Amino acid sequence: MTSTRVLRADATRNVNALLAAATEVFRELGADAPLDEIPRRAGVGRATLYRHFPTREHLYAAILQAQVNTLVEAAVAREDAADPWEALLQWISAYEEIGAEYRGMSARLSSALLEDGSPVAELCAPMKAAFDVLFRRAQEAAQVRDDISSVDVLAIVSALPRDLNTGRARPAHLAVVLDGLRQ
């Protein structure tokens, strides 16, 4: 729940500049990039970053927002698919790409998914819920093993080793997990 308080015009401008800079910095230097660089590139004072984004995680959440929204929609669109397994496959293939352009991001996402209360966890809550619907349908159709939860699947996929250049999981790795999921 990103509380959209009303901000003074200059504050809004700063927030936008900070987000643009953060996206750029994380893309270039990875999710572990020094935060310093962000207010520097945004042309604002250090403390302004901390006022708007108290922690690194708050920046991650803001940056991943759009992708998460898209994935929620993609899940909802597939809720009534004729073949639940096929719907699951397609959705996970799209999900696998989340955070791929920021080195180290998907590993952090994986951890956040299994925790509670972090900004990234809160951001992902609707996505978890939407995916869970797809997942249960496939389980009920006896296409997916039932000794594992939907969140676990997301966490495993995001934890897969990433190609250093593309940031994507290796297709064979994903195939192992998906085959292991199928019943």
Place this chain on the structure above:
Amino acid sequence: MTSTRVLRADATRNVNALLAAATEVFRELGADAPLDEIPRRAGVGRATLYRHFPTREHLYAAILQAQVNTLVEAAVAREDAADPWEALLQWISAYEEIGAEYRGMSARLSSALLEDGSPVAELCAPMKAAFDVLFRRAQEAAQVRDDISSVDVLAIVSALPRDLNTGRARPAHLAVVLDGLRQ
């Protein structure tokens, strides 16, 4: 290849104290612990740490040494097992525990396995080779899919999300990967 140069008596004493302290510190604070704490607990100067262990990775390698040796032996012992798949299962179950007592270590191990030249990568080379023998035997027996390499399997297993208390992979997660591996 840990070059076992001859050290002056006080140097040997310091190295041992540093390793004992590092084990303790990483166990308590995880693999990301501040290095500072190590020379402090070992009762030596800061620079003495850096003389003997130029990077954090050198400490990791030294600390994981014993476990890696054990795993090499375990692999060799199973090379002629009657059932290659069973041998593989048993070995991976043992492997999964490596670094479990140091929070965040197995994720780092996973990355190191796919790189070259890092101290941890060098440490693991013999283990990779020993496991590869087991792995190929299972592939040749058509028990394991052949679109994936043995190192990939190690990297995937070490990348699996870890239980925050035990440091172990969840059994169901491991089961997904192993079932996905089987042909």
Place this chain on the structure above:
DNA sequence: ACCTGAACACCGTTCAAGT
């Protein structure tokens, strides 16, 4: 209400001086 630069704390790394 929001901004800023300066100050502070933390920690990795190096170096000059010692034995």
Place this chain on the structure above:
DNA sequence: ACCTGAACACCGTTCAAGT
């Protein structure tokens, strides 16, 4: 040959002073 404490650099976080 090896040790040490001091110095330096980097970076996250806070705060007093400004508009």
